[in-house]
Amino acid sequence: MTQATPSSELGWKRHSKPLVPYETSEKLGRFSLLAITLGAFAFLYVPIIVLVVFSFNSARTGAVWQGFTLSWYERMINNERLIDAALKSLVIATVSTIIAVIIGTLTALAMERYKFRSKGAWDALLYMPVIVPEIVMGVSLAMFFGLVSGGVKALVTAVTGVEPEVADVRGFGTLVISHVAFSMPFVYLTVRARLADFDTTLEEAAKDLGANEMRTFMRITLPLLAPGIISGALLALTLSIDDFIISFFVNGKGWNTLPIYIWSALKQGVTPEINAVSTALLLFSILIVTLSVVIQRRQQ
């Protein structure tokens, strides 16, 4: 134990004995900090841990542990509708990520390289979707696609003279467009951040050494921006896979993504199978984030 002299060091004198000895109060302080921190961790992770644990519980309902089982995972794999939704999610995520990466990267390059009026405002508009509430974006996209559907219906009627029974543009296309809309700004931001400390004399050096614009881009610009592009892409991928609100507003008949499937399954009550699906989704997200961190680390 250390000798206690801190009172005089702190510049005040103790005239009477304190109610609680100094060492004790210090310990108490430390303990309460520890307790609060642990509480925060518990608050964050206990529900998730419970979810994961119960995905291995053989009991169908209730909060009682009855034994370990993998049957929920087995059922998950054999649930055709669920697998179908997962595959749809994957396809939408892949397609929308590719588009978002291309648009986001090129936009970031253009915004960084060219000078024009009120650039700051344009820049702000580009990452606005990051802070626009998802529900607002969802409603606006739903309305917009509704209008487009109406327009298509009117057009088809005008051209063929027959009013179509259904004219709904919602489906794969609208899902992809919407996912690009909310994930592109993230790609834009990560690439822009990478560009901020990009040394353009490297490109000049490449041209000086005989590389034309295209080869300079492929051999110098792209490899140096790669970490930014990849982490932007992984971010876009996770965002797309996880998205519920916006997808819910713009999906058409038969285009249920995984989160939408989970939500609709939940209406029949929480089953351990849902826990299993959620656990799988969690694992997937963790994997992608880890990958993104590893890639960024390796570059530094």
Next chain:
Amino acid sequence: MPDTPTADIGVELRDVVKKFGEVAAVDHVSLAVRNKEFFAMLGPSGCGKTTCLRMIAGFERPTSGEVYINGEAQGATPPFERNVNTVFQSYALFPHMTVAQNVAFGLEMRGVAAPEVKRRVGEALELVRLPHLASRYPKQMSGGQQQRVALARALVNRPQVLLLDEPLGALDQKLRKEMQLELKSLQTQVGITFVFVTHDQEEALTMSDRICVMSQGHALQVGTPVEIYERPNCRFVADFIGETNFIDGTVSAVNGDFATLKTAAGMPVTGRIGGGPDARPTVGANATVSVRPEKITLAEKAPESGVNAHEVRVFSVGYVGSDTRVVVKLGDANIDVWEQNSVSTLDPNYFFRPGETAWLTFKPENALVLTS
């Protein structure tokens, strides 16, 4: 350069202007660099040196005027089609490539076959004495080593002209001196024209065959180091290169190659007419005499010849070993005089002391009358 045979010219700027907005960074510059020459562009910060280099390399296009390489007008020829290579001040080594990959880049872009690339990269790294670091990445190397890689990366392409933008600027003093020698001997060895930008006058004087002194976008004078130092053509060049004293006055007599000025205090000062063939001072015009401190002598007694002999008061004396630097008062003006300590003595009476009077003299042929 009317006396230069055009066939021997590697790079030429003809009446080149480069404006950024309203500001002319380069203002009607004409100069010609001979083949295999070590040509320095010297001037204070912001005078347009880098801009000139960038126009030769093709990164900027002149607002008006034209750049010629090998007698061919460059027009809008992009950098990757010009037979010049640049060594950047920041080196601009590709961080994601090894030293060998960096050096090989230019050859690969030109479609040189792989075995040939390998051989030439090896040779280039030998040349800069770095073959053992071929597989390192740039950030694992010191500044001097990076500098040499940048040099190898440019030289491996055997360009006709090598442009170097303050290549030694980022190095410490000692390394800088070493690299100056190395660079100079390398240039002789490879026989490539070097256009070398610097704002260090000593560097320019010791390394170059010829120097172009620039100020505010103008090329003021082009000449050998001796010409630039001994025959500066204007006040700026005289002041920028080395140390000098200016004695202002009005021209009172012009006599062949010499002119005499009267200072405000009425003292006559005579010097050689400088500033080029078309700069003839006229009687009554304002002019200045530039005389370098080492070309003035101080004596205790009045000299026999009365030309440029003035009685002065010693103001301060600074002993720096190789010479003694005396400041004297000529009227109101401070004049620097450097006297070489060619006699080894401990006698304090050998040196002037502040407050003493002395006679200052310099030969008219060692002073220059400048009108601009």
